[in-house]
Amino acid sequence: MVRAVQLPDGDRPVDLWVDAAGCLVPDPVPDAERLPGRYVVPGLVDAHAHPALGSKAGIPVPLSESEAVKALAGWAATGVCLVRDTGSPGGSVLRLGLGPGMPRLQAAGRFLAPAGRYFPALLPEEAPEQRLTELALGELARGARWVKVIADFPQVVDGMPAGPPALTYSGEAVAAMVAAVHAAGGRVAAHTTTDVVSELVRAGVDSIEHGNAMDESALQLMARGGTAWTPTLCAVLRIHDDTPDATRQRVASYQDRLRELLPLAERLGVPILAGTDTAGPIAREVALLAEHGLEPSRALAAATTTGYSVLGEPVNRLGQPATLVTYEHDPRQDLAALFSPSTILIDGVRVR
Numbered sequence: 001m002v003r004a005v006q007l008p009d010g011d012r013p014v015d016l017w018v019d020a021a022g023c024l025v026p027d028p029v030p031d032a033e034r035l036p037g038r039y040v041v042p043g044l045v046d047a048h049a050h051p052a053l054g055s056k057a058g059i060p061v062p063l064s065e066s067e068a069v070k071a072l073a074g075w076a077a078t079g080v081c082l083v084r085d086t087g088s089p090g091g092s093v094l095r096l097g098l099g100p101g102m103p104r105l106q107a108a109g110r111f112l113a114p115a116g117r118y119f120p121a122l123l124p125e126e127a128p129e130q131r132l133t134e135l136a137l138g139e140l141a142r143g144a145r146w147v148k149v150i151a152d153f154p155q156v157v158d159g160m161p162a163g164p165p166a167l168t169y170s171g172e173a174v175a176a177m178v179a180a181v182h183a184a185g186g187r188v189a190a191h192t193t194t195d196v197v198s199e200l201v202r203a204g205v206d207s208i209e210h211g212n213a214m215d216e217s218a219l220q221l222m223a224r225g226g227t228a229w230t231p232t233l234c235a236v237l238r239i240h241d242d243t244p245d246a247t248r249q250r251v252a253s254y255q256d257r258l259r260e261l262l263p264l265a266e267r268l269g270v271p272i273l274a275g276t277d278t279a280g281p282i283a284r285e286v287a288l289l290a291e292h293g294l295e296p297s298r299a300l301a302a303a304t305t306t307g308y309s310v311l312g313e314p315v316n317r318l319g320q321p322a323t324l325v326t327y328e329h330d331p332r333q334d335l336a337a338l339f340s341p342s343t344i345l346i347d348g349v350r351v352r
């Protein structure tokens, strides 16, 4: 059993009973072991991650299937219980077989981008505009629950993005693809770093990934339509020793913008998701959300309750296998507590 304060919003300990099969049950279980931890979340959710990507000299590269499984196991050990995979080269993540004690996975299949408009190593097959809908539906047919469209990107020259990002597909093509994906029961995540957020929201996409050029009118549209925002701060605020000054300045001014945009998004009711992209860990993303204007409990919600609700993933129903992560100290007092989980239970399997 777990006796703990339920986060992000609880204020007193409650008893959660887990039977021998790992299922959540309503009544006390005789002689049940008390699991360590005084604060509990229904698992952490990484809503923008790429288990099948690694990085070489700062450039994303594909990982093998066994390396991807290893990455997911590593995330499980940090308390990540649900992962939305936001794209893999050729949709390799769709082929992964995950055993017990691994995070639940909602995969997006392959990246959809036209030739020369995404990292070449991640784009074994390009998606020309006239085939966008057909290819998106193909990924759903292979088991993807999401479709990942690269809505803007620089031209790629000699294998590297060069120059400013620009639109990859027309608004009409994206809108037609989104309508077809929705009709087939899937959802669409859109990568964007330019000021096309409102256009993408009007086209019906379900989540804005990165969204570096977010503004108030886009947030208002998103609030109305329930479109989620995954700002991926670990990735977009990343600075290396050799990062040029101009980039550092751009990051610093975006940080100032975020301190207005994130609280505004929260006030408007835009679902904010925690996603690490290729630059985790998730505990750091939650800390960054709080450093950029979210109350700690709201930053925690982004990586827990909001994640489950936006991804439509049921969790912790009575009689079903339990998923939970506990902490000894209240992460709302100090989010660094998220780096030290006490107990991790994923779908009834004790991971820690």
Ligand SMILES: [Zn+2]
Pocket: 048, 049, 050, 086, 277, 278
């Ligand atoms: Zn990504």
